[in-house]
Amino acid sequence: MSDGASSHTPSLFRTRTPHCPYIYDVCCVEFSNNQHHYTRVSLPYYNTKAYNQPMERIDQSYNTHTETEEFTERVSNMELISSLPLDSVIHGDCVEEMKKLPDNCIDMVVTSPPYDTIRDYKGFDFDLHATGEQVHRILKDGGIALMVIQDQTKNFGKSLTSFRTIVDWCDTIGFKLFETVIYKKHGAEGGWWKTRFRVDHEYMPIFLKGERPQYFDKEPLKIPSKHAGKTMTGCATRLTDGRTLTSKKVVINDKKCRGTIWDYTTCGDGTRLKHQHPATFPDKLPYDAIQCFCPPGGIVLDPFLGSGTTALAALEVGRHFIGYDISEEYAALARQRIAEESSTNQFRLTLD
Numbered sequence: 572m573s574d575g576a577s578s579h580t581p582s583l584f585r586t587r588t589p590h591c592p593y594i595y596d597v598c599c600v601e602f603s604n605n606q607h608h609y610t611r612v613s614l615p616y617y618n619t620k621a622y623n624q625p626m627e628r629i630d631q632s633y634n635t636h637t638e639t640e641e642f643t644e645r646v647s648n649m650e651l652i653s654s655l656p657l658d659s660v661i662h663g664d665c666v667e668e669m670k671k672l673p674d675n676c677i678d679m680v681v682t683s684p685p686y687d688t689i690r691d692y693k694g695f696d697f698d699l700h701a702t703g704e705q706v707h708r709i710l711k712d713g714g715i716a717l718m719v720i721q722d723q724t725k726n727f728g729k730s731l732t733s734f735r736t737i738v739d740w741c742d743t744i745g746f747k748l749f750e751t752v753i754y755k756k757h758g759a760e761g762g763w764w765k766t767r768f769r770v771d772h773e774y775m776p777i778f779l780k781g782e783r784p785q786y787f788d789k790e791p792l793k794i795p796s797k798h799a800g801k802t803m804t805g806c807a808t809r810l811t812d813g814r815t816l817t818s819k820k821v822v823i824n825d826k827k828c829r830g831t832i833w834d835y836t837t838c839g840d841g842t843r844l845k846h847q848h849p850a851t852f853p854d855k856l857p858y859d860a861i862q863c864f865c866p867p868g869g870i871v872l873d874p875f876l877g878s879g880t881t882a883l884a885a886l887e888v889g890r891h892f893i894g895y896d897i898s899e900e901y902a903a904l905a906r907q908r909i910a911e912e913s914s915t916n917q918f919r920l921t922l923d
């Protein structure tokens with residue numbers, strides 16, 4: 572690579588992630604002002620013409636040059652990234668597997684742990700406290716962990732697992748609670764119990780590591796405004812001392828912030844393959860979450876991957892993924908979904 576780097580023309584290199592033969596990162600290395608500049612051009616370079624072409628590697632010799640701090644950081648980032656099991660589904664206990672990852676290497680966690688004993692997961696054990704400790708350790712500063720969770724009801728009482736987990740992850744583990752969004756389910760099959768309500772929501776606590784999110788883009792999540800284009804009058808600001816400022820006319824925008832209730836249609840979501848898993852979340856949910864909180868090209872990890880919904884969403888929006896499942900059968904299902912649904916473009920999102 573040193574030959575290529577000493578030329579003044581930027582060189583493109585394709586690197587292949589060690590665990591996934593069909594995902595490439597494209598890197599650009601430029602030598603100017605006596606310095607190397609390394610830029611990740613595209614992540615992932617997935618399912619494109621490059622698939623069948625021979626792979627080139629970045630030679631480590633560029634590292635021997637005197638570099639700027641920024642370059643050294645980029646190189647160490649690249650080395651860190653290449654040491655991770657990117658874009659792979661790993662069969663194993665998520666806590667034990669996460670222990671193998673270095674600190675501060677993951678941009679975002681999106682997950683849905685088993686809910687108490689609501690579904691039969693073949694009797695596998697999971698420990699949400701130990702999971703939280705590892706998630707906190709491996710997330711980068713400003714990284715987000717978004718969880719979908721509900722409580723089991725027994726003898727007219729809720730298990731409170733969701734609330735306990737939120738308090739534990741914040742008070743003991745050290746996360747901030749950025750928000751708790753309600754995932755409102757449309758089309759949930761009726762639980763027509765005579766003695767209690769049908770449950771048509773789940774909680775989505777959004778945990779933040781550090782002071783502020785490293786990335787936040789809510790534009791792709793915006794929804795149409797019901798009264799777009801109309802002029803609203805009487806929008807007066809109330810001050811803390813009780814006085815009201817003179818009201819102003821406001822024209823309502825076409826789109827508005829989605830707010831803290833996210834609606835998803837569960838009927839018709841996913842493929843026959845996906846439905847082989849008993850408790851999936853909608854394809855669109857991780858797709859929205861990842862676009863909002865994970866920078867392009869970043870790494871999304873799901874400790875409880877199930878049928879692979881998070882992995883497919885990450886690929887769809889140009890992010891890497893790492894996923895674990897303790898069940899060999901579900902790990903195989905996730906791999907099959909990734910192979911079949913992302914490569915044949917069957918991964919269709921219900922956008923309404």
Ligand SMILES: C[S@@+](CC[C@H](N)C(=O)[O-])C[C@H]1O[C@@H](n2cnc3c(N)ncnc32)[C@H](O)[C@@H]1O
Pocket residue numbers: 663664665666682683684685686692695696697698848850851852853874875876877878879880881895896897898901
């Ligand atoms: C609610 S499901 C996740 C479904 C997923 N969100 C989807 O859309 O397909 C939870 C998954 O966690 C897995 N699991 C349970 N205990 C685990 C553990 N200790 N480590 C890793 N995975 C575990 C179960 O096998 C199950 O597939």
